[in-house]
Amino acid sequence: MPRPNRKERSIELYQHIAALETVEECCRFFDDLCAVTELRAMEQRFDVAKMLHEEKVYKAILRETGASSATVSRVNRVLTSGTGALVEIMERVEQRETQGEPPTKETV
Numbered sequence: 001m002p003r004p005n006r007k008e009r010s011i012e013l014y015q016h017i018a019a020l021e022t023v024e025e026c027c028r029f030f031d032d033l034c035a036v037t038e039l040r041a042m043e044q045r046f047d048v049a050k051m052l053h054e055e056k057v058y059k060a061i062l063r064e065t066g067a068s069s070a071t072v073s074r075v076n077r078v079l080t081s082g083t084g085a086l087v088e089i090m091e092r093v094e095q096r097e098t099q100g101e102p103p104t105k106e107t108v
Contacts, residue, residue, distance in 0.1 A: 044065055048071060048075045053087060
């Protein structure tokens with residue numbers, strides 16, 4: 001039996017994410033939208049990305065995050081060959097923190 005066609009990307013979802021105003025609001029939005037396991041998987045991938053961006057070694061990343069080597073490799077591939085958005089946002093937040101600015105309007 002043929003598989004149904006995949007739905008196009010939901011731009012409306014991303015418009016709503018872009019409209020989030022605080023970290024607290026963002027947490028609540030994703031808590032409502034995602035299962036705990038989905039959130040933890042995204043958080044783990046982000047932690048891996050941040051550590052790779054900080055040039056930490058694979059063994060330390062595996063030990064500190066509990067991620068699999070396949071996940072670390074996948075995230076590394078995104079950092080080196082992806083759209084660049086993840087690195088751009090990490091660097092933007094780093095710059096704000098260096099300048100003493102809060103990362104968002106409100107923190108958790």
